[in-house]
Amino acid sequence: MTILTVGSVAYDHIITPYAERTWSLGGSAVYFALAAQHFSDIQLVAVVGDDFADEDAAMLQSRHIDLQGLEHLPGKSFFWKGEYLANWNDRVTHDTQLNVFEAFNPKIPEAYRKTSVVFLGNIAPELQLRVLEQMDEPGLVILDSMNLWIAKCMDDLKRVLKSVDHLLINDSEAQMLSGKDNLVEAAKVIFDMGPKTLCIKKGENGAMLMHDDKVFIAPAFPFCNVVDPTGAGDSFAGGYVGWLSQAPDLGWENLKKAVIFGSIMGSVTVESFSIDSLKALELAQIRDRYDTFNQLTQFDALKESDRFLQKGPSSAS
């Protein structure tokens, strides 16, 4: 099924301990769409300026990403300049220029309004809400958010969460949103806000999925040679939502698979600068990485014949 997504399209200036690139296509919607298009057609709702390159548009369109919802405004596109320090965990933002994004008021083309899968990328909750209001009862709504919006726009965020099925955030954001340190308790609070499924992204420490009383934990895909972490979370969302958009059903087994596809997409993105490896990704690699992930993490259940763990505390004192 087609996925409608709203988010940012940006040009990034990225500095890592090993390299630097001054002008590369980025933004949450771009990473998301390039990952999710392996599963479904994408309708992209975002805004760009005069500097948006024709070849970038062509590259996206060649990958089943529809740009009818990509608004063009006079001025410059969203620009971000950031630097990763040697441990990869600390990121310094040198410059953020909202530019045309400041005036962004998402307008959903008529042709998009009945799309049944909606991914609300990590932008102001007020804008996410405006997108949802224009949609005609989507069947699956998934939202990404961050600490900034939790701190600044909690009321708007709570309003939009009421109509959301899945929430994707990281662990500290789940704690911040719920006021609970323990992630199981945090999930309960968040379930009461609207979403019935919570996917907690933990970067290099993997991800955790919660739905009803069920929990799934997955390590990050190992052996990534990290070149540039930009867009890892958005790519994760692309794999996650992409898989769900065409899964045979939304039962627990398929929800778990969504986490694996998310992790795979995140792992691919970080292995090169900007969108390079994501753009070059082929279906066979996704399948290979899924199989590898499965082999790396699966182990036997305890068998009846294993029930001979020899001893309990004997005459425990």
Add this chain to the structure above:
Amino acid sequence: MTILTVGSVAYDHIITPYAERTWSLGGSAVYFALAAQHFSDIQLVAVVGDDFADEDAAMLQSRHIDLQGLEHLPGKSFFWKGEYLANWNDRVTHDTQLNVFEAFNPKIPEAYRKTSVVFLGNIAPELQLRVLEQMDEPGLVILDSMNLWIAKCMDDLKRVLKSVDHLLINDSEAQMLSGKDNLVEAAKVIFDMGPKTLCIKKGENGAMLMHDDKVFIAPAFPFCNVVDPTGAGDSFAGGYVGWLSQAPDLGWENLKKAVIFGSIMGSVTVESFSIDSLKALELAQIRDRYDTFNQLTQFDALKESDRFLQKGPSSAS
């Protein structure tokens, strides 16, 4: 099969952000033995001073831990005073008194020499070597080590590693020992030193097992309410070696299970001060936690019917 282990028996003064205990039984051999005794009988080789309490001896003996190899010397037992800071990752050692441990020269009782499973706890490689020299061709030798010995006693460590089947260390230690940042490459270097199986403990980030070209990764058991991390690594070793000591065979499936039992034992230990929860652990809880671990981490392989991931990069530009 019975396990012979050598390590420290100590009294600890532990300070956490929430509590403090001034005198509690600890030491690597104690944590190891209390975890491993759920699987096999234990022969403990260590040294204590005059202050070693009769009730501590009785508690260990009541759990199938043989103390014939526990030497008593005049003076005080090994004493460690440490403090955990609020993030649990930083540990400050306020005081280490080796006391009788300084003169420790492990002597293996005649009755222990044919024991076929040997766990060389985290002590000076020279002492580990002396233990091995007194053993009569054990079938399975597993060694724990740390950065201190890699930095100070590399020659001795390399000598003992030649006779070791499994090495348990953490990720930075594997990198330090091998001179390789990439853990897959680190494993290859370490395999050439002797051990054919490498288990890398990553604390709250789980564990990684490598053998031949095979890799297994397991997250840490989640939802632990950390009360005191002391002994987590030694308890991990207890579950790991304990399971292997009586596994039906040492094939890959059983090696993976050893990691799970190790993680379970580590998770139990950190949930209370000192050895409290490990001492109270019952067999049913180990089984429950294994089942939970399995449910939390298992997901379906990609099915043939899933091979409809819709799209590859179409006319990739």
